[in-house]
Amino acid sequence: MPTIGNPFTKSKKKLEADMLFQMALQREQAAAQHQQAIEVERQYRLEEAARAEQRLRRQEEDYRRQQEIAEHERRRYLEDQARAEQEHRRQQEEHQRRLAAEQAARERRWQAEQQARQEQDRLRQSEHERLLAAERERTAQLEDERREKENREQMAREREFQRRENKLKLLRMTSPESLRSLRELIRRKYELDMAIWADRRVRAPLRPHVEAKMEQADAAYMEILTIVGIWEDNSNGAWNEREWKLASEVKARLEQDGKRMWAGNPPWEEG
Known part of the structure; x- marks a missing residue:
């Protein structure tokens, strides 16, 4: 008798086979997913490493640039300091040259002033x-002139004295001559007095001319x-009575x- 199989057993x-297949498929999918996750993780880590390396390179580049900038600044500072020191030395040298030039100029001026003073002293x-x-010479000339003037004045006084003596003798002897001389002197005195007045x-600079007239008027x-003054009496009979009366008045x-x-x-300043 043929054996009848159990349909449920085949199913x-x-x-079970399907389940196993599904499980295997799931395991493969899980493995694939896991592998994919691992790959994603690896890619992520590679990218992170690349980014980290890139950041590191940027940091190194930034540090290098900062170092270059710092070195450039240091060199520029050293160059500026060297230029400042050079300029300071140049100014010091210029100052020394200027001081030396001023000292030489002062010495030249002092020598010129000394020479000028010596020349002025000599002059x-x-x-x-x-x-x-x-x-x-002027004193000797004035002394000679004074002596000559004294001699002239002495001679003039002697001549004037002799002239007056002769005139007085003549006046004592001749009354008409006395009257004529007196009239001339009175007229002369009057003219001088009027001119003086x-x-x-x-002004003071012109007074010596007037003072000379004053001396002439006083002399007259x-x-x-x-x-x-010599008309004291008429005992010698030189005057007649009318003349003597007029002379006395x-x-x-x-x-x-x-x-x-x-x-x-x-x-x-009178009058």
């Missing part, structure tokens, strides 16, 4: 000696008084007070 085996000494010589307001007045009027002597009594 079970098929199910002053020469001028002083010249002035002394001129003063001695007209110039009483002249003294001569008038001298003439009338003239003498009295001329000898009265009030006649002005200009010496010591100048007319400046």
Whole structure:
């Protein structure tokens, strides 16, 4: 009798096979997923490593650039310091040259001033000696002129004295001559007095000319008084009665007070 198989047994085996297949497939899928995850993880780690390496390279590059910048700054600082020191040395040398030039200029000025002072001293000494010589010459000349003037004045006084003596002798002898001389002297005295009075307001530089007229007027007045002074009497009969009376009146009027002597009594600023 044929054996009848159990249909459920075949189905079970098929199910088991399917299950095994599914499980194997799942294991393969899981393994594939795991492998994929591992690959993803590896790729991620590789990328992270690449990024880390890139960051490291950037950091190294930044550090290198910073080092280069720092080195550049250091070199520039050293160069600036070297230039500053060189400029300082140049300024020091220029200052020393300027000081030396100023010192040389001061010495030249001092020498020039010394020479100028010596030349001025020499010129002053020469001028002083010249002035002394001129003063001695002038003094000698003035002394000669003074002596010559004294001699001339002495001779003039002697001649004037002799002239007056002769004139007085003549006046004592001739009354008409006395009257004529007296009239001339009175006229001369009057003219001088009028000229002096007209110039009483002249300035000081012009007064010597007026003072000379004052001396002449006083001299004329003294001569008038001298003439009338000898008219003491008419005992010798040189005058007639009318002439003697007139002469006595003239003498009295001329000898009265009030006649002005200009010496010591100048007319400046009067009237």
